[in-house]
Amino acid sequence: xxxxxxxxxxxxxxxxxxxxxxxxxxxxxxxxxxxxxxxxxxxxxxxxxxxxxxxxxxxxxxxxxxxxxxxxxxxxxxxxxxxxxxxxxxxxxxxxxxxxxxxxxxxxxxxxxxxxxxxxxxxxxxxxxxxxxxxxxxxxxxxxxxxxxxxxx
Amino acid sequence: xxxxxxxxxxxxxxxxxxxxxxxxxxxxxxxxxxxxxxxxxxxxxxxxxxxxxxxxxxxxxxxxxxxxxxxxxxxxxxxxxxxxxxxxxxxxxxxxxxxxxxxxxxxxxxxxxxxxxxxxxxxxxxxxxxxxxxxxxxxxxxxxxxxxxxxxxxxxxxxxxxxxxxxxxxxxxxxxxxxxxxxxxxxxxxxxxxxxxxxxxxxxxxxxxxxxxxxxxxxxxxxxxxxxxxxxxxxxxxxxxxxxxxxxxxxxxxxxxxxxxxxxxxxxxxxxxxxxxxxxxxxxxxxxxxxxxxxxxxxxxxxxxxxxxxxxxxxxxxxxxxxxxxxxxxxxxxxxxxxxxxxxxxxxxxxxxxxxxxxxxxxxxxxxxxxxxxxx
Numbered sequence: 001x002x003x004x005x006x007x008x009x010x011x012x013x014x015x016x017x018x019x020x021x022x023x024x025x026x027x028x029x030x031x032x033x034x035x036x037x038x039x040x041x042x043x044x045x046x047x048x049x050x051x052x053x054x055x056x057x058x059x060x061x062x063x064x065x066x067x068x069x070x071x072x073x074x075x076x077x078x079x080x081x082x083x084x085x086x087x088x089x090x091x092x093x094x095x096x097x098x099x100x101x102x103x104x105x106x107x108x109x110x111x112x113x114x115x116x117x118x119x120x121x122x123x124x125x126x127x128x129x130x131x132x133x134x135x136x137x138x139x140x141x142x143x144x145x146x147x148x149x150x151x152x153x
Numbered sequence: 154x155x156x157x158x159x160x161x162x163x164x165x166x167x168x169x170x171x172x173x174x175x176x177x178x179x180x181x182x183x184x185x186x187x188x189x190x191x192x193x194x195x196x197x198x199x200x201x202x203x204x205x206x207x208x209x210x211x212x213x214x215x216x217x218x219x220x221x222x223x224x225x226x227x228x229x230x231x232x233x234x235x236x237x238x239x240x241x242x243x244x245x246x247x248x249x250x251x252x253x254x255x256x257x258x259x260x261x262x263x264x265x266x267x268x269x270x271x272x273x274x275x276x277x278x279x280x281x282x283x284x285x286x287x288x289x290x291x292x293x294x295x296x297x298x299x300x301x302x303x304x305x306x307x308x309x310x311x312x313x314x315x316x317x318x319x320x321x322x323x324x325x326x327x328x329x330x331x332x333x334x335x336x337x338x339x340x341x342x343x344x345x346x347x348x349x350x351x352x353x354x355x356x357x358x359x360x361x362x363x364x365x366x367x368x369x370x371x372x373x374x375x376x377x378x379x380x381x382x383x384x385x386x387x388x389x390x391x392x393x394x395x396x397x398x399x400x401x402x403x404x405x406x407x408x409x410x411x412x413x414x415x416x417x418x419x420x421x422x423x424x425x426x427x428x429x430x431x432x433x434x435x436x437x438x439x440x441x442x443x444x445x446x447x448x449x450x451x452x453x454x455x456x457x458x459x460x461x462x463x464x465x466x467x468x469x470x471x472x473x474x475x476x477x478x479x480x481x482x483x484x485x486x487x488x489x490x491x492x493x494x495x496x497x498x499x500x501x502x503x504x505x506x507x508x509x510x511x512x513x514x515x516x517x518x519x520x521x522x523x524x525x526x527x528x529x
Contacts, residue, residue: 148363148382
């Protein structure tokens, strides 16, 4: 039998109205100003170097650069990763507890992003420690939100 | 077999060994129709559930079934067709094929409250609104296409039979007009807070949720729509464009919801037990769990009815095998764990007993092939 699962049925129907990648972009993501993101990155770095982890994470999880382009996102993430790796294992739980649920949802996005790129994988143990503490505090809810949210960091 | 001892479980029907994606009762609750693989099975419930008809014209999975107030059954299937089944006096059903003119699976179907038209959602990004045309002796379907960008998963008619809410995997909950000339009158929507004009197919309002919308239902007297999405939220949208929402208490998404009364909504999904929410116009919040399994809790149990325990002691080899099977198939660590009535995802709720808009018993179907009736 013919491999019918691979038949392009839309080709038989000119009126079907094919979807383009453009159609699936979430409607509310507005372009973020790269300058503003740069400022946030330097602020983040200064928090991190001064050891003010709480402020750094509050900042990173409150206003993530959803609308930025890929290279800006990569820069931003690098700064976040640096912050995450500076926190001592024993302090992670406390930091996580101080975040609002929405902020926890953002935090887990950074964790997943970290695990998906080589730079993050080198710090895999630390990211997993964060992940463990986060799911202990908030359950699977942030994971579900991560899986279904089309806004990426 | 273990079963739930929760007080809220009124009865459990185990009718088939396949997942039940959809079920529906007749208006007097004497007849139950369930989807089962490529068939729709019709049962008479009293005095004992008894199979009275197998509706077998579809040749792919039946995805949804609904019964109109006149007792007509409509089924839709992945074979891209819908059938209307007219009950005959001899107890059989006479099928009529409805040409939906879609090129992908039909996913959901819902009769309008009047029983003279129904809507079918599909993966072809189309909602087909179908009605009977006397002069041609034929069910006609009209399409709502724009601006749906992905599979339509669920549909709900407003009591007025004009407003049609739909949920889709493109992350939108949309309210369309399903106004059919000659069938609906403009009077029923006069003064509606949703708008002034309702030409067929127009988008009245759309709400972006971002994740798959699994189920939704109108509360017509409040002019609000409740919907559940795959991010684990229950949301209520009103005609002003406002949304109030709440997260599932254990983080797992809901697949089904039902308004129990003006202030309560029951939800169910991947956690396999129903959850009640309290809703007013300002907020919606978690109320209670029904039939929630007491994980690891050693509840006092009555003596085993089937004498399985002695058997286990006598043949410890079998017991070990059983333990392994439980662990392997169900992920259960101990055998004495209490279970919920549903052993798999709940996919649909229907009112089982209701009066004046207040539901006192809710029926649910699940991927475990069970129908469970809960007292709420």
